[in-house]
Amino acid sequence: MTPEADDDWFDEPTAQAPAVDDAWFDEAATPAAAPPVDEFGLIERLLRPLTRGDPAALSLLDDAAVLPSRPGYDLVITKDAMVAGVHFLAGEDLDVVAKRLLRTNLSDLAAKGAVPYGYFLAVGWPSGTTLTDRETFARGLAEDGELYDVSLLGGDTVTTSGPMVVSATFLGWVPSGDAVLRKGARVGDxxxxxxxxxxxxxxxxxxxxxxxxxxxxxxxxxxxxxxxxxxxxxxxxxxxxxxxxxxxxxxxxxxxxxxxxxxxxxxxxxxxxxxxxxxxxxxxxxxxxxxxxxxxxxxxxxxxxxxxxxxxxxxxxxxxxxxxxxxxxxxxxxxxxxxxxxxxxxxxxxxxxxxxx
Amino acid sequence: MTPEADDDWFDEPTAQAPAVDDAWFDEAATPAAAPPVDEFGLIERLLRPLTRGDPAALSLLDDAAVLPSRPGYDLVITKDAMVAGVHFLAGEDLDVVAKRLLRTNLSDLAAKGAVPYGYFLAVGWPSGTTLTDRETFARGLAEDGELYDVSLLGGDTVTTSGPMVVSATFLGWVPSGDAVLRKGARVGDxxxxxxxxxxxxxxxxxxxxxxxxxxxxxxxxxxxxxxxxxxxxxxxxxxxxxxxxxxxxxxxxxxxxxxxxxxxxxxxxxxxxxxxxxxxxxxxxxxxxxxxxxxxxxxxxxxxxxxxxxxxxxxxxxxxxxxxxxxxxxxxxxxxxxxxxxxxxxxxxxxxxxxxx
Missing domain, CATH: 3.90.650.10 (PurM-like C-terminal domain)
Structure with missing residues (x-):
């Protein structure tokens, strides 16, 4: 167990590897002789800026986000998952992977007529992922976060022995009852x-x-x-x-x-x-x-x-x-x-x- | 491309395997000589019941859920990801995997003082997953969905060449401003x-x-x-x-x-x-x-x-x-x-x- 590991942002490996450390920064990123990685410091540096100060994200200190209701609006929520080599190119630049994840989800919100608000992120990092890889991925999130005015609200990162897997849950607002759905077309449209x-x-x-x-x-x-x-x-x-x-x-x-x-x-x-x-x-x-x-x-x-x-x-x-x-x-x-x-x-x-x- | 594949519930493999079919039911589940699987029929049979009729889920026909605001309440949202062999036992019964995923997320909501409402699901199925496997997983979701009074609201399934990866985003309600956070303890508490x-x-x-x-x-x-x-x-x-x-x-x-x-x-x-x-x-x-x-x-x-x-x-x-x-x-x-x-x-x-x- 790693007491300093935030249970939402860091892997808590137990079932097969109880002694393994956190996932966001693995051994590849920190030589064995280096001082222990300060995970909270790295959440602060890489991830907290992606919340863009949104109070709903609770500064990523919690296991959850708390979102006030917005009377007169409906919340539109969409979730997509992508696997390396299937939904994006194997070996793709990680800033592009991050942006593609955001954009495909934003496309779902666009089709509903919703204004994007923020997202939750899950990342399954392949073992051997480096600090630089994570920085590149975070940079892609940051750039498109600014471009599309969306904030990171929470998430979870884990390690996987398989290919990289990413998933995002996106929230958007739409005036009550105004979401555009798949159903509703009429004859002659x-x-x-x-x-x-x-x-x-x-x-x-x-x-x-x-x-x-x-x-x-x-x-x-x-x-x-x-x-x-x-x-x-x-x-x-x-x-x-x-x-x-x-x-x-x-x-x-x-x-x-x-x-x-x-x-x-x-x-x-x-x-x-x-x-x-x-x-x-x-x-x-x-x-x-x-x-x-x-x-x-x-x-x-x-x-x-x-x-x-x-x-x-x-x-x-x-x-x-x-x-x-x-x-x-x-x-x-x-x-x-x-x-x-x-x-x-x-x-x-x-x-x-x-x-x- | 598979026109009958719902883009949220089925894999749309493109980058490396443009000819491969959907993910929820792969070849292992349907002999080559069998008629094509009716994916919409299977969504209806396995997944739609998990929505328990919640109108926010839009009968899983859309790429998103639409959730009316609930004045006087905040929405608490939490996301967890789990990898086979790390967060649950490799070879674990799939109904147990499903229940463990729901319960660990429900635990996050419990800590916030929130009443669970529903969830979005992402599943990365290992190749070779059978129809029976998917039925077992759906049964676990159904049983705990009833037990904890939570509805499936949407999601995405993909295939992965790696270990099984599951992620859920859970929503819960809490009276406005009443969420219990990690911060707030005082000296002497x-x-x-x-x-x-x-x-x-x-x-x-x-x-x-x-x-x-x-x-x-x-x-x-x-x-x-x-x-x-x-x-x-x-x-x-x-x-x-x-x-x-x-x-x-x-x-x-x-x-x-x-x-x-x-x-x-x-x-x-x-x-x-x-x-x-x-x-x-x-x-x-x-x-x-x-x-x-x-x-x-x-x-x-x-x-x-x-x-x-x-x-x-x-x-x-x-x-x-x-x-x-x-x-x-x-x-x-x-x-x-x-x-x-x-x-x-x-x-x-x-x-x-x-x-x-």
Whole structure:
């Protein structure tokens, strides 16, 4: 047991290794001859600044945060976990891992129309993680914490013999009853999507060297997706239902349709594409199939939503005023499942067939 | 990409394995020739019942939960992570893993005087996890969800090539401003502790066969600690500061002392001990050293707190009325660090010395 180890911020190994010390700074970071690490000092130096003085974090002295109720608001809470080599690149820079964790969670809040507030963090460090690694990770959290105005509220770090695992629980506020949900689309609503589609998937292929990426823009987009927080007010004002595009445009549009008890038709001709995606598309032999791949790839972290046809122009104007283009790419209709159209023809692949009901 | 995979409840492997399917049910659970698993159906069957109909969980259809503000109450939020082989026994029954995860988090809420409300779950399943494994884990969550009246509100599951990793974020309510924190102890306050001390550590030794445990009570106590939720009202009424005993009595008493800017003296003669611990103690050659081990071992999940001397009797009566004995075992004094007394003599080991300041 390590009496100086804060039980929330440091590992308390017991079951297999009762004598092992804390996890946040392991032996690799402190030569055997060095004086014992002052864990409280390191919480103060690396982690407490991430709370940005929020009193709810209790200066990370407690096992918990205490958050006053905010009458007139609902709390939106989302949780995501990521594993090295699955949800981020194995060997990825740790500041990028930290930012990607924050951004994918912020994307969930954006889709709900919520204003991000703060987060709780769990990190499973692989053994051998160094002090420098932890500093790099904390720097990524600090930089995006400032950029997106979110504070660390608490958390837990442990060691694992496996790959790095990170998880965040994010809190955001939304005026009472105004959260935008997956369900709520109505027959005749237009399917709208923000930004550009397919860049996350192409960025991953570019990382593997399978796609050209002269200026690195595609890889950057995969590693550090921009959460579409800027359109949260527009979403609350005009979207009947929404989701962020993490599984892929078609999958996430299908989620909205399913939650709403409807069918959705997606016009692949109208996919909004980046210059990099257009360049790639121009080199593909089968345009319909290629567009299907862009619409099926994940990790775009755009917002897909249902908007009443009479609100489309106002939604576009509000989103554009916030700096984010949104495009009308389809329609919600009676039925179930999803239908992908290219040049007016249904080219929905069989693997999506089950969604037809 | 797997369009039918809910992006919060299922893995969306991309970085290294774009073709791999969801995580909650992997190949081991479904023979290659079987029809594709209906993931939404399985969320409905295994996970949705754990929400117990709470509307905040949005039937697990969304990427988030939406929680109405509760005027007059603060939200207490705590997050813990556990790794197989470190925080629970490698090969532990998965219903026990689930319950231990819930109970250690509930213990944090108990120490704050909070009424548990619900939780978010992240699970990193090792590859090869079967459907039966997931059912067993869900059964543990369901049983303790009923026992402690807490609902699943959302979460995320992923696969990992490493050991099983689980993390929960727990929410609880406390009347505004009434949360009991680590800081707040005053000079002259008595150090009080609930239940019995040392059984968690002895239970782990018993599991290893190093301690006798004829009726299995010690091992059971380690595997399934009872969170002391019953005394939350008594804590809010009488405790100036509190923590749960997860790192060990001395460590957690020291946390309270440090957060309060004080020194704490612990009288090892007054440790509350179970019959199993008394039996073990009777066989030890050095009683002082043995009591020090009990007070240093972790995983008791009792509550240690600071109580004004004039409130001790009332606190004991209120706690006993709730079915939990609490004992006066020491005192907060001016200074820093911790001092462990045995038969009136300071026997604080050197490894605790830094705490003396």
């Amino acid at each position: 237009r399917l709208m999507v923000s930004g550009t589609i397919g860049d996350g998937w192409l960025g991953l292929l570019a990382h593997w060297g399978e796609v050209e990426d002269p200026d690195g823009g595609l890889v950057r987009r995969y590693r550090l997706p921009p959460p579409r927080l800027a359109i949260r007010d527009a979403l609350r004002a005009y979207a009947r239902a929404a989701a962020d595009v993490s599984d892929g445009l078609l999958a996430d549009a299908a989620h909205v349709a399913k939650a709403s008890g409807l069918r959705v038709k997606v016009d692949l001709d109208r996919l909004p594409l980046s210059p990099g995606a257009r360049h790639w598309l121009g080199a593909q032999p089968e345009a319909g199939e290629a567009r299907m791949s862009l619409a099926s790839g994940g990790d775009d972290y755009e917002i897909v939503c249902a908007v009443d046809p009479t609100d489309v122009a106002a939604f576009q104007a509000a989103a554009m005023a916030a700096g984010v283009p949104v495009r009308d790419i389809g329609e919600f209709v009676e039925g179930e499942g999803i239908c992908a159209l290219f040049k007016g023809k249904d080219i929905t692949p069989e693997r999506l067939g089950w969604l037809h009901g | 008595r150090l009080m502790v609930s239940g019995t001390i040392g059984d968690g550590w002895l239970g782990l030794l018993a599991h290893w066969g190093e301690v006798e445990d004829p009726d299995g009570g010690l091992v059971r106590r380690y595997r399934l600690p009872p969170p002391r939720l019953a005394i939350r009202d008594a804590l809010r009424a009488y405790a100036r500061a509190a923590a749960d005993v997860s790192d060990g009595l001395l460590a957690d008493a020291a946390h309270v002392a440090k957060a309060s800017g004080l020194r704490v003296k612990v009288d090892l003669d007054r440790l509350p001990l179970s019959p199993g611990a008394r039996h073990w103690l009777g066989a030890q050659p050095e009683a002082g050293e043995a009591r020090m081990s009990l007070a240093s071992g972790g995983d008791d999940y009792e509550i240690v707190c600071a109580v004004d001397p004039t409130d001790v009797a009332a606190f004991q009566a209120a706690a006993m009325a709730a079915g939990v004995p609490v004992r006066d075992i020491g005192e907060f004094v001016e200074g820093e660090g911790i001092c462990a007394l045995f038969k009136g003599k300071d026997i604080t080991p050197e490894r605790l010395g830094w705490l003396h300041g």
